[in-house]
Amino acid sequence: MTLKLYAHPFSSYCQKALTALYENGTPFEYRRLDEPGAMDELAARWPIRRFPLLVDDDRTIVEATVIIEHLGLFHPGPVQLIPDDPRAALEVRFMDRFFDNYVSTPQQKIVFDSLRSEGERDARGVADARAQLETAYAWLDKAMRNREWAAGEHFSLADCAAAPFLFYADWTHRIDPKFEHVIAYRQRLLKRPSFARAVDEARPYRHFFPLGAPDRD
Secondary structure (H helix, E strand, O other): OOEEEEEOOOOHHHHHHHHHHHHOOOOOEEEEOOOOOHHHHHHHHOOOOOOOEEEEOOEEEEOHHHHHHHHHHHOOOOOOOOOOOHHHHHHHHHHHHHHHHHHHHHHHHHHHHHOOOHHHOOHHHHHHHHHHHHHHHHHHHHHOOOOOEOOEOOOOHHHHHHHHHHHHHHHHOOOOOOOHHHHHHHHHHHHOHHHHHHHHHHHHHHHHOOOOOOOOO
C-alpha cells in the first residue's frame, strides 16, 4: 500500500478526490480526519491544514484537482479522468475550474457566513454569492443541454468536481426547476456508483451541515 488519503467524508473537496479513487477502484489507506492523531499528521505535512491530502510513498500531494491529476499519471485505472487529446483535456480542466470557482466558492461563502455570529455576518457577500450561483446554474443549464457528463460523453475530472459541489449547492441555494438540465445532471451524478459511495459514507455526518441538511438525496 503506497497511497494514504487524509480526508473527511463530509467535505466536498474530499468527496471530489474520493470519487476519483472509487471510480477506478484504486487501493488506498483512508485516514479519516476525525480519527485520533490524523489532523496532527496532516498538519505536519501541510501547515495550511486544508484537505484532502494524499501521501504517495513519502511524497505529499495537496489540492483535490492535483491529487486526481497525480492519480492519473502514477496510478492510472480503467477510467481515464483526463483525456489524452489536448483540446478535450482543456475542456475537462475548464469545467473543473468552473465547478470549483463558480459553484463551490459561492456555496461555501453562504455556509461559512452562517457560522459567524450575527454581528459578523456579511449580508451583501451572501447575496452576491447567491446571485453568482444563479448565474452559474443558468450557464450550466445551457452547457448541459446536449451533454451527458460535464465535458461531453465521458465521465472525467470535471464530474468528480461537479458531483459534490452541485450536491451541496442545491442544499444551500436550491436549483430552480427551470434549470432542468442541471437537475437531471445532478441526478446522474448521484446515481454514479463512485459518488454514491462517497455520499453514503457521509450520511452519518449530515447533522453537521450548518443550514440544516434536507431530508432527501
